[in-house]
Amino acid sequence: MSTVDYTREISVIEGQPPLREIDEVISKPLETKPDKKFYMAISVTLTMLLIGGIALGLSFYYGTGLWGNNNPVGWGLPIVNFVFWVGIGHAGTLISAILFLFRQKWRTGIARFAEGMTIFAVMTAGIFPLIHVGRPWLAGYLIPYPNQHSLWVNFTSPLLWDVFAVSTYFAVSFIFWYVGLIPDFAALRERTTNKIKKVIYSIGSLGWRNSNRHWQHYEMVYLILAGFATPLVLSVHTIVSFDFAISILPGWHTTIFPPYFVAGAVFSGFAMVQNVLIFIRKIFNYEHIITLKTLENMNKIILLTGSMVGYAYAMEFFIAWYSGVQPEQFTFLNRAFGPYAWAYWIMVSCNVISPQLFWFKKIRTTIPVMFVIAVFVNVGMWFERFVIVVTSLSRDYLPSSWAYFTPTLTDFGILIGSFGLFFTLLLIFTKTLPVVSIAEVKAVVDGSQPSHKDH
Amino acid sequence: MSNENSTLYSKKNLPGNFAKIGQMLLAVGLILVVLAYFVDHTRSAFNNLILLMFLTSIGVGSLFLVAMEYLGGAVWSTPFRRITEFFAAVILVIPLAAIPIYFNLHDLFHWTHAEAVAEDKILAGKSSYLNETFFIIRIVFFIAVWFLFYFLIIKNSKKQDSSGDPKLTTRNIKLSAVFIPIFGLTITFASIDWVMSLEPHWFSTIFGVYFFSGTILAALAFTTFIVVYMNEKGLLIKGIKKDHYYSLGAYLFAFINFWAYIAFSQYMLIWYANLPEETFWFLQRWEGGWMYISIALIIIHFVVPYFGLLSQPSKMNPKRLMFMSIWILFAHIIDLYWLIMPTYSKDSVPLGWIELAFPILAIGAVITVFSIKAKKENHVPIGDPKLKRGLDFRL
Numbered sequence: 001m002s003t004v005d006y007t008r009e010i011s012v013i014e015g016q017p018p019l020r021e022i023d024e025v026i027s028k029p030l031e032t033k034p035d036k037k038f039y040m041a042i043s044v045t046l047t048m049l050l051i052g053g054i055a056l057g058l059s060f061y062y063g064t065g066l067w068g069n070n071n072p073v074g075w076g077l078p079i080v081n082f083v084f085w086v087g088i089g090h091a092g093t094l095i096s097a098i099l100f101l102f103r104q105k106w107r108t109g110i111a112r113f114a115e116g117m118t119i120f121a122v123m124t125a126g127i128f129p130l131i132h133v134g135r136p137w138l139a140g141y142l143i144p145y146p147n148q149h150s151l152w153v154n155f156t157s158p159l160l161w162d163v164f165a166v167s168t169y170f171a172v173s174f175i176f177w178y179v180g181l182i183p184d185f186a187a188l189r190e191r192t193t194n195k196i197k198k199v200i201y202s203i204g205s206l207g208w209r210n211s212n213r214h215w216q217h218y219e220m221v222y223l224i225l226a227g228f229a230t231p232l233v234l235s236v237h238t239i240v241s242f243d244f245a246i247s248i249l250p251g252w253h254t255t256i257f258p259p260y261f262v263a264g265a266v267f268s269g270f271a272m273v274q275n276v277l278i279f280i281r282k283i284f285n286y287e288h289i290i291t292l293k294t295l296e297n298m299n300k301i302i303l304l305t306g307s308m309v310g311y312a313y314a315m316e317f318f319i320a321w322y323s324g325v326q327p328e329q330f331t332f333l334n335r336a337f338g339p340y341a342w343a344y345w346i347m348v349s350c351n352v353i354s355p356q357l358f359w360f361k362k363i364r365t366t367i368p369v370m371f372v373i374a375v376f377v378n379v380g381m382w383f384e385r386f387v388i389v390v391t392s393l394s395r396d397y398l399p400s401s402w403a404y405f406t407p408t409l410t411d412f413g414i415l416i417g418s419f420g421l422f423f424t425l426l427l428i429f430t431k432t433l434p435v436v437s438i439a440e441v442k443a444v445v446d447g448s449q450p451s452h453k454d455h
Numbered sequence: 456m457s458n459e460n461s462t463l464y465s466k467k468n469l470p471g472n473f474a475k476i477g478q479m480l481l482a483v484g485l486i487l488v489v490l491a492y493f494v495d496h497t498r499s500a501f502n503n504l505i506l507l508m509f510l511t512s513i514g515v516g517s518l519f520l521v522a523m524e525y526l527g528g529a530v531w532s533t534p535f536r537r538i539t540e541f542f543a544a545v546i547l548v549i550p551l552a553a554i555p556i557y558f559n560l561h562d563l564f565h566w567t568h569a570e571a572v573a574e575d576k577i578l579a580g581k582s583s584y585l586n587e588t589f590f591i592i593r594i595v596f597f598i599a600v601w602f603l604f605y606f607l608i609i610k611n612s613k614k615q616d617s618s619g620d621p622k623l624t625t626r627n628i629k630l631s632a633v634f635i636p637i638f639g640l641t642i643t644f645a646s647i648d649w650v651m652s653l654e655p656h657w658f659s660t661i662f663g664v665y666f667f668s669g670t671i672l673a674a675l676a677f678t679t680f681i682v683v684y685m686n687e688k689g690l691l692i693k694g695i696k697k698d699h700y701y702s703l704g705a706y707l708f709a710f711i712n713f714w715a716y717i718a719f720s721q722y723m724l725i726w727y728a729n730l731p732e733e734t735f736w737f738l739q740r741w742e743g744g745w746m747y748i749s750i751a752l753i754i755i756h757f758v759v760p761y762f763g764l765l766s767q768p769s770k771m772n773p774k775r776l777m778f779m780s781i782w783i784l785f786a787h788i789i790d791l792y793w794l795i796m797p798t799y800s801k802d803s804v805p806l807g808w809i810e811l812a813f814p815i816l817a818i819g820a821v822i823t824v825f826s827i828k829a830k831k832e833n834h835v836p837i838g839d840p841k842l843k844r845g846l847d848f849r850l
Contacts, residue, residue: 006621006840101705103850234716246727253728256660258720311639315660322584322647323658324577325732359632 012105012444014288019442022289026434026441027191029284034431037283045423052417055410056131064134066410073393073405078132080385081415083240084268085125085422086166087261087381090233091269092118093173096180097229100222106297108444109290112437113280114273115177120425121269122170124418129162131414158242165239169232176225182208183218183439237265244388250331251392254319260312267305267351268381271374274298276426278371280435289436292365299364302377306355309384313352331392339404340391343383350380464837467690469829477822484816491809492555500559501799502813505791507552508649508666509673509817511642512787514545515601516674519638521608522631525624531702533845534695535682537836540612541828542677545821546605549598556649557594560587566655578655585652593648597641604634612836619838642667653798657736661721668714673787675710677821679703680780683773685834692835694846697771701850704770707783711764715757740793743802752793756786788814 017025059066069076092114099107130136142163144153153160185205192198208214241261244252274295281290320332335344354376357363364370395402429435491499517539524532524539532539560567565578566585572578578585608630611623643663651662659665682703686695725733740749760779769775796805836842 004621004625006624007843009844231712238716238720242724245724248728248730253724253730254660255662255721255724256664257724259661259664259717307636307639311643312660315643315663319658319660322581323732324580324656 010293011446012108012291012294013441013446014291016446017288019445022441022445023187023191023438025285025289026436026438027188029431030188030434031192038427038431042424042427045420045427048416048420049424050417050420051413052415052420055413055417059131059410059414064131066408068405068407068411070403070405072396072398072401072403073390075132075389075393076405077386077407077411077415078128079243080382080389081418082125082128082132083385083389084382085121085128085418086236086240087265087268087385088272088422089118089121089125089169089173089269090237090262090265091273092116092121093169093176093229093233094266094269095273096176097226097233100226101230104297105444106294108440109286109294109436110273110277110298111440112177112180113277113435114269115173115180116429116433116435117269117273117276117426118173119170119177120422120429121272122166122173123425124422126166126170127418127421129159158239158246161239162243165232165236169236172225172229172232176222176229179218179221179225180437180440181433182206183210184434184437186210187438188434234262237261249392249396250320250325250327251335251388254316256312256315260309263305263308263312264351264381264384267302267309267355268378270298270302270305271377271381274302274374275371275378278367280430284430284435286436289441292367295367295370296361296364299358299370299373302374303355303358306351306358306377310352313348327397331395334395335387335391338391338395340387340394343387344391347380347383347387350376351384354380464692464833464835466833469685469690469826470688474823474826474830477819477826480815480819481823482819484812484819487808487812488816491812495809496559497562498799498805498809499813500555500562501795502809503552503555503559504563504649504653504795505788506813506817507549507556508646508791508795509788509814510545510549510552510820511645512670512673513542513677513821514547514549514605515543515638515642516670517542517678518546518601518605518608519635519671520674520678521612522604522634522638525608525628525631526635528628530841530844531699531848533839533841534692534699534835535678535686536612536839537832537834538681538685539674539678540609541825541832542674542681542821543605543609544824544828546598546601548820548824549601553594553598557591560590564590564652564655566652581655585655590648593644597645600637600641604630604637608634612839613832615836615838616833617838619840621840624840639663639667642670650794653795654736654739656732659721659725659733659736661717665714665717665721668710668717669787669790672707672710672714672783675703675707676780676783676787679707680777680784681825683776683780687773690834692846698848698850700773700776701767701770702848704764704776704779707760707776707779708764708770711757711760711783715761718757739797739801743800744804745793745797748789748793748804752786752789755782755789760786784818788817 055066067076067078069078095107095114096111096118100111130139133139141151142153142160144155182205185201186208189198189201189205192201238258238261241257245254245257247253277290277295277298281287317332317336320328323329335341354373357373358370363373390405394405488499488503491502520532520539521536521543523529524536556563564585565571566581567587572582583589608627611627611630614620615623643666646663646666650666651657651659682691682695683700685691722737725737739745760783763775763779763782764770792810796810799805839845
């Protein structure tokens with residue numbers, strides 16, 4: 001048994017670096033020209049984006065018949081992808097807002113980056129419902145406003161609640177992210193020698209002068225925004241789960257859906273953040289800021305939320321049997337042993353079994369292993385949405401209309417494109433804004449906190 | 456380490472009337488409960504179920520809070536973890552509340568009637584899970600598991616008082632990691648067995664989570680009340696301040712919201728889908744006067760504590776915290792009443808002295824268990840390596 005020193009707090013930032021060095025390290029990627037690796041990476045992501053663009057262009061030209069969507073599986077991959085990407089976004093808000101309210105200092109190094117991912121993931125997600133309506137140029141009608149046709153949106157539809165929930169979530173996340181950036185803009189403004197950059201940073205910093213009063217207001221706003229973002233993040237995926245759960249379709253209508261979807265979203269989001277951060281900390285030399293301990297903590301959250309998701313799967317199965325309702329029982333047996341059994345078992349092994357390996361400290365702290373597990377988690381969570389959307393629809397109440405859903409190449413093209421968009425935005429982010437909060441990191445370096453001890 | 460802390464701490468006894476109030480409530484409750492069983496057997500059995508669920512909430516919920524502190528590596532709650540441990544000892548009296556249930560299974564659970572099951576296809580389908588033998592096995596198993604982890608975890612914590620060995624903390628972290636998933640499953644199936652199966656046709660996948668949220672809230676309310684009460688009287692240890700109060704208040708506030716979120720999710724989805732095999736459960740809680748209890752539940756369990764603990768100063772105000780803790784315990788009893796009693800009486804709300812007798816016994820039992828433990832043991836885990844950090848805790 002190892003002896004851990006419980007009397008001392010573990011430092012969030014390793015090695016007590018001088019504050020000046022933190023400025024240098026974090027702003028370095030912004031002050032240097034992109035290197036070869038960056039161009040290689042962005043060429044890959046842009047190619048992916050291009051594939052998506054072509055697939056989408058073809059869909060606009062020839063129509064949505066290019067997709068696999070058909071009766072009875074009318075929702076198909078676009079909705080699978082939508083739920084997947086909205087879910088990815090959740091980790092960002094959890095890290096930046098909820099862990100902030102919990103006063104978890106280890107969040108500091110990763111919060112900015114995760115918030116950025118939230119914004120990009122929600123942007124990516126937003127594309128799918130728009131294209132899925134078939135005529136995206138009419139999407140404006142989703143916004144309720146008094147009009148000459150006396151035409152109103154269907155307020156009782158959770159699809160409309162989605163419009164409100166996701167757009168509110170995006171707006172608040174963006175403001176939260178920007179507010180956090182203000183002191184950093186000021187720091188960059190002081191550092192830069194480039195005139196154009198100076199103007200941009202000056203505008204971004206809103207006249208920040210690091211005065212006591214500024215900090216006081218900043219802390220207050222940040223706390224309030226965190227308080228706003230916390231219920232919002234829960235509401236978004238709750239409403240996404242309502243899209244399914246308020247219907248009467250077996251496999252969709254089950255009361256555990258809201259908390260189960262939220263746990264699943266945080267689960268996949270953390271896996272994605274962990275995957276990307278492993279590269280970022282290595283390439284930008286942030287290993288002392290985003291420490292192994294931080295990654296371990298993230299893996300613990302992946303384990304926790306993964307277990308919650310496993311609990312929900314088990315509960316659904318048990319209650320389907322316990323309910324004595326025949327369509328319910330059939331749906332779950334069909335999931336596990338029907339034509340989509342392959343997808344179901346990919347989901348179970350990736351989501352329930354693989355994160356359980358994080359019980360072992362050795363695995364939690366070995367970077368290549370945790371990377372692979374987090375990739376599995378992302379794959380598993382995509383398949384979870386696939387299983388939910390497709391299996392329930394493909395075999396609904398009317399056996400005569402049952403059909404097997406097969407996604408087409410165009411479907412996959414758009415999926416690849418969504419990854420392309422997300423990672424392209426992420427790469428641009430790494431070279432334009434500080435991916436780690438300079439101001440916040442300085443506050444958690446050992447020795448920078450005011451001492452509370454009574455001397 | 457332990458020497459340094461033991462100079463900070465000297466044990467101060469609870470005021471004498473504290474134990475006396477507990478014993479008095481216990482005695483009065485016991486007499487009333489015995490009387491109640493003579494007067495109305497079935498009605499008492501249902502109330503007994505409320506008693507059982509309440510003691511489970513406090514005992515098992517408190518053990519969960521202790522385990523969470525270990526597993527999460529929290530330090531703010533270390534100075535008063537022992538208080539929560541005392542409440543976890545309520546686990547030891549759960550069997551006493553469970554035994555009367557065993558003798559009244561037929562009055563409580565419709566599915567125990569063989570002739571009813573024979574006529575009902577759905578109940579027959581469930582009979583491999585809902586049958587008396589397996590039901591009893593499960594009760595014994597749940598309680599045995601809770602006993603086991605209670606003894607294992609508390610023993611290490613107590614041993615640390617004298618030895619101050621950090622290895623005991625490591626051991627408890629490992630035990631907690633095992634306990635928490637087991638807790639999740641046992642509390643879920645206990646709530647399905649003891650409450651959901653009262654209406655054996657009804658089902659809801661979120662039910663375990665719903666009960667869990669109330670459990671933690673009730674356990675936390677007891678801890679909050681006692682910690683604030685003892686600390687205000689200077690009976691704990693020097694160093695517990697507003698920062699700790701705030702954290703307790705925030706913890707309560709979070710679970711008030713969590714409960715409301717889960718309760719709303721369950722109601723909303725069933726109401727919207729409007730399937731008769733699910734809605735009848737909520738209809739039962741709307742007709743025959745139950746509407747008033749349902750509305751009161753929303754106000755008592757959510758609206759009042761939400762606004763009562765929303766603002767920052769209110770989470771640090773000792774009077775507010777103590778009041779809200781008692782309020783939340785009351786709300787939890789109402790919640791259990793709302794869950795259990797409509798099965799007993801569909802067309803009227805039974806409110807009489809019998810409904811008072813069992814909560815009196817419940818509160819009396821918890822206070823008595825607490826005061827016995829508090830008399831024997833240190834009120835603060837003085838050997839815990841995290842204690843100093845816990846006392847230094849600032850927001």
